[in-house]
Amino acid sequence: MAKNLYSSRVNRVPKSFVREILKATEKPEIISFAGGLPNPNFFPVDDIMQATNKVLSSEGEKVLQYSTTEGYVPLREYIANRYYSDCGITADNIVITNGSQQALDLIAKVFLDVGDNVMLERPGYLGAIQSFSMYEPDFVTVGIQDDGIDLHELEKKINEFKPKLFYAVTNYHNPTGISYSNQNRTALSEIIRTSNTIMIDDNPYGELTFYDKPHVTMKKLLGAQCISLGSFSKIFAPAMRLGWVCADKEIIDKIITMKQASDLHTNYFSQRILYQYLMDSDIDRHINKIREEYKVRRDYMIEMIKEYIPSDIKYTEPDGGMFLWMELPSDIDVMKLFDIANKKNVAFVPGAPFYIGNEENPNLTLRLNYTNSELDDIRNGICSLGEAIASFRR
Structure with missing residues (x-):
């Protein structure tokens, strides 16, 4: 179909970066920290x-x-x-x-x-x-x-x-x-x-x-x-x-x-x-259950980060919600890290889509979701991410 039939708007706005990443991580062997997904085990x-x-x-x-x-x-x-x-x-x-x-x-x-x-x-x-x-x-x-x-x-x-x-x-x-x-x-x-x-x-x-x-x-x-x-x-x-x-x-x-x-x-x-x-139903009891379970996962992800991720990598320790944020040192390119980690069957969201232009270096940041993973997957996924990071320093 002729390109000039489409509006300038539809040609200008890109597809959702995260949605495209999620398509690439649908394989059952992938441990995904990419999506902002609630844990379906707690749907009422x-x-x-x-x-x-x-x-x-x-x-x-x-x-x-x-x-x-x-x-x-x-x-x-x-x-x-x-x-x-x-x-x-x-x-x-x-x-x-x-x-x-x-x-x-x-x-x-x-x-x-x-x-x-x-x-x-x-x-x-x-x-x-x-x-x-x-x-x-x-x-x-x-x-x-x-x-x-x-x-x-x-x-x-x-x-x-x-x-x-x-x-x-x-x-x-x-x-x-x-x-x-x-x-x-x-x-x-x-x-x-x-x-x-x-x-x-x-x-x-x-x-x-x-x-x-x-x-x-x-x-x-x-x-x-x-x-x-x-x-x-x-x-x-x-x-x-x-x-x-x-x-x-x-x-x-x-x-x-x-x-x-x-x-x-x-x-x-x-x-x-x-x-x-x-x-x-008791919505507050339901929410309290979600809070408890998500806190366990957040605590465990931070514990695994301390065990498997180099100490010079900064990360947030949120008091709630679904995400934590990592800032990488300059010797690690996050898009290359994404490719290496994906080959190790673990996925995250690189930081670039969260920035406008080049005001900061988005290639040194990434987002991790902890709510939609069980503890074994958190351990294995963070371990694999640590191995991917280590590959930059050999």
Whole structure:
């Protein structure tokens, strides 16, 4: 087919780097630390089955029909009460989306014209980079540190570039695993409030805390100047594709218009199953089980890193979430390391997709997921990764 039939947009935006890596690691012998996958052993299959049967038997005709764009009102009320009880939020401030990934696309449609400035963390979530790229903004990046965003760089670049949007993952950041401290969040909010920038606080991992350290929410600190995103993918079931966007009513109205043009509404049947599950099951007990299991895996991966990975390689020790981040010394090229490790049947995500341009050397970083592996695989995979690293120093 002639190339000029396609839009410039579709030719400009690359395929998802991680999705392509996952295709290459589907062989059963591969130990994959690459995907951001919840562990399927902890999906509440029986409870979902019971909720599904109950919904179908009681209101089968209704739950299989079209529904409203905003989403099921009781589910939206549940989200408002559980996550935003101290923010003055109601169901009218919430739209159910196809995962928080769709929320990014809808927000971009609402706010972005070609050439608008969008601020991201450095490194930043590659799904946001890909989603926003569709709308041809100019990206501005700000480094993150052990306790959160680099406040000095942030203030300087907000004043210089005046970005429309600042996208961040403040809880158990993807890809590094770090969380913003409460002090960092407060200082960040003070800077944002002096600007016209809207902050997008994406929070898919917030429930996956290992130490139950309370974090003040950016929505609480910034009010209408913050758009908050959430997801049930990490605590319920990712296949349901249920997330949400929480924002000021004026923004919500525009998001609804964009969603009506996109897909009319998020899967209503899935919404009803989820809500029935939430009413009949103990979601907090389920989340606590996930937290315990993921912490065991994080602890064991760090233990194996200390045993098998050279001591000059830096890594994060996250307090929750699904990822840790490695920084390699200059004698190791991460793409070559990926090829060597893959031949040893272990996979990870090289750091390059998490960066815009060449502001830092992405070929010296990588991301590891610890949630979707059992302990024997973690040991064997980190051992193989250590052997691959050792091959650079013989």
